[in-house]
Amino acid sequence: DEIRIWVRYKEGFSDAVRKNVSWSSLWS
Amino acid sequence: SLNLHERLSIDRSFRLLHLTPELLEVLKDPNSKLQFKAAGNDEDDGDVVLCSREKTWLLRQKNHSNTTMLMHEFTSEQETPLETTFGLPSPMSDFAGFARTTFEYETKEVSGILNVESIPIHNGSSDFPPADGRDLPVKSMDDLLASSACSEKECLLQWGQLGGCVIKGYPCILSSDFLTKALHVTLMSAMAESLNFSRLRLGETFDAVNKDIDQESNPYTIDVIKTILEKYGEKVKDDDDCWQLNQKKVAVWYGIRALKKYASQSSIPPAEFLIKWKSTFPPYAPFDIEIEMLRGWFFRPTGSSLQYLPKNTLPSDIKERFMMLFKLQSQWDMDDIVPFVEELNSKGLKIDVFLMKYARKRRVGKKVIISSR
Amino acid sequence: PSINVSKRQLQTLLQSDQHQTSVSTPLGNMMLEIQGDLELPRQWSEDQRFTTIDKEQLVRWGLLHIDPSRNNAILFVGRKQRLLGSLVKLDTPLGLIKFNQQDGIVEMQDIFYYKVLFKSRPLPIM
Missing domain, CATH: 3.90.1150 (Aspartate Aminotransferase, domain 1)
Known part of the structure; x- marks a missing residue:
């Protein structure tokens, strides 16, 4: 089965970092 | 059960935005509008905010480590082969992933800031604005609003407080000296015509100021008078054209100028300063004055005498x-x-x-x- | 710079005060989240899992089953993995916004109140 459909599990969840948003990043 | 698919080419133009209760209210109001804004122009890359007519929210990007897939239901033309191995009801719908996101935009209510970086200071000279607005990066109030990370209401409030003025369509900020002169002339003219300080109408006030002034060299245009009323007064409720003079604001403005003039190089006893301060007002001006009104503008180097700071x-x-x-x-x-x-x-x-x-x-x-x- | 956010697509939704109460929104969108990386093929293959709908090439990668009475969810990924998860109410509803650079338009297309979340380690298919 060459078609790879797979979840690579991650032990933890991280979402601590926050940063301001630049105008150009809205469109990229 | 749902069949899950994903598009082979992912769309990267989708974002997820936190909708606080206040933002949901704005969305639900059919008369409201929401705008993404940033200070400056496209290339400046300032911090993005979201604005309603009255409020400003700062966007904060919160990255996360999960896979989030955004999917849309569609009708499959094919007969999907029954997956009997799992013993589940056969699939009844199909969803296709069209985007993935690894972050969300949080929204935090903040005070919007008017961007006056490129707004010229106008001292009353007759050469403003230059022809065709040459060399003026901000050519209209719309330009100013579009280049400020600030809601319209907050922008206009700050604009009024700063002494912002629109002359022949071009935004400028009146210099301190010009504001002082224009305020002085406005007060004198209003008193001469017995206008009511609690109900100053723009047209009447302008007429009072311009009585007996040679129009050729007159810097006190109707826009300038409007700026004076906005800065030193408060709009009367439900009357678009009428301001109540804020006597304390006027007194403080004169007081700061008096401190600068009489108490810069050396300190001055308070009693003497009060007399000097009063003397700077137009004759018969009805403004009450107290030293405490000027807190934040003086210090007392020795005992009680005052010095400008x-x-x-x-x-x-x-x-x-x-x-x-x-x-x-x-x-x-x-x-x-x-x-x-x-x-x-x-x-x-x-x-x-x-x-x-x-x-x-x-x-x-x-x-x-x-x-x- | 400044750009209006269009809420044209949301109008009927907002007016009728309808909003998402189950796995998909009234407008047919769903938010699925997995604690891990989901690897899928990015190139077409002559395999029954690949289809084309409205000129879009799709790969079928999973099967989702929701038990609405308990908000439990099972996700089968490929032929080998099974994930257990649930329908979760979001702390803050999320607006789905498209930034269309070509047309210079920004549009809020939907609002998510729930997501289907899988945070446990995948199990083998028995």
């Missing part, structure tokens, strides 16, 4: 500012020192707590005295 000469570092203030005056009445330091209370601490971080506080009778640690 503009905040923009003080350090912006809080420790250094306190050091400088105590160097100029070793002990301060708490009410006198607070206006010099409260703008640096960035964490919004209670004022007592804030002062105690950097200074010593003690009670002497009814007064609270602040000195260095």
Whole structure:
């Protein structure tokens, strides 16, 4: 089965970092 | 059960935005509008905010480590082969992933800031604006609003307070000197025509100022008079064209100018200063004055005499500012020192707590005295 | 710079006060989240899992089953993995916004109140 459909599990969840948003990043 | 698919080519133009209760209210109001804005122009890449007509929210990107897939239901033309291995009901719908996101935009309500970086200062000279607005990067109020990370309501409020003026469509800020002259002339003319300071109409006030002025060289155009009313007055409720003069604001403006003029090089006793201050008003002006109104603009080098101290000469570092203030005056009445330091209370601490971080506080009778640690 | 956010697509939704109460929104969108990386082929293959709908090439990668009475969810990924998860109410509803650079238009297309979340380690298919 060459078609790879797979979840690579991650032990933890991280979402601590926050940063301001630049105008150009809205469109990229 | 649902069949899940994903598009082979992912669309990267989707974003997820936190909708607080306030934002949901704005969305639900059919008359409201929401805009993404940033200070400056496209290339400046300032921080993006979201604005309704009245409020500003800062966008904060919160990255995360999960896979989030955004999917849309569709009708499959094919007969999907039954997956009998799992013993589940056969699939009834199909969803296709069209985007993946690894972050969300949080929204935090903030105070919008008017962007006056490129707005020229106008001192009343007749050569403003230049023909065709040459060399003026901001060519209209719409331009100014579009280049400010600020809601319309907050922008206009700040604009009025700053002495912003629109001359032949071009935004400018009136210089302190020009504001002072225009205010003085407006007050004198209004009194001469017995206009009511509680109900000053733009048209009447303009006519009063311009009675007997040669129009050729007249800098006090209707836009300038409007700026004066906006800056030194408050719009009367439900009347678009009428302002109530804020007598305290006017008195303070004259007082600061008087401090600058009479108490810059050396200090002046308060009683003498009050007389000087009063003398700067137009004759018969009805404004009450008190030294306390000018807190945040003077210090007392010796005993009770006053000396001019503009905040923009003080350090912006809080420790250094306190050091400088105590160097100029070793002990301060708490009410006198607070206006010099409260703008640096960035964490919004209670004022007592804030002062105690950097200074010593003690009670002497009814007064609270602040000195260095 | 400044750009209006169009809420044209949301109008009927907002007016009728309808909003998402189950796995997909009234407008047919769903938010699925997995604690891990989901690897899928990015190139077409002659395999029954690949289809084309409205000129879009799709790969079928999973099967989702929701038990609405308990908000439990099972996700089968490929032929080998099984994930257990649930329908979760979002702390703050999320607006789905498209930034269309070509047309210079920004549009809020939907609002998510729930997501289907899988945070446990995948199990083998028995």
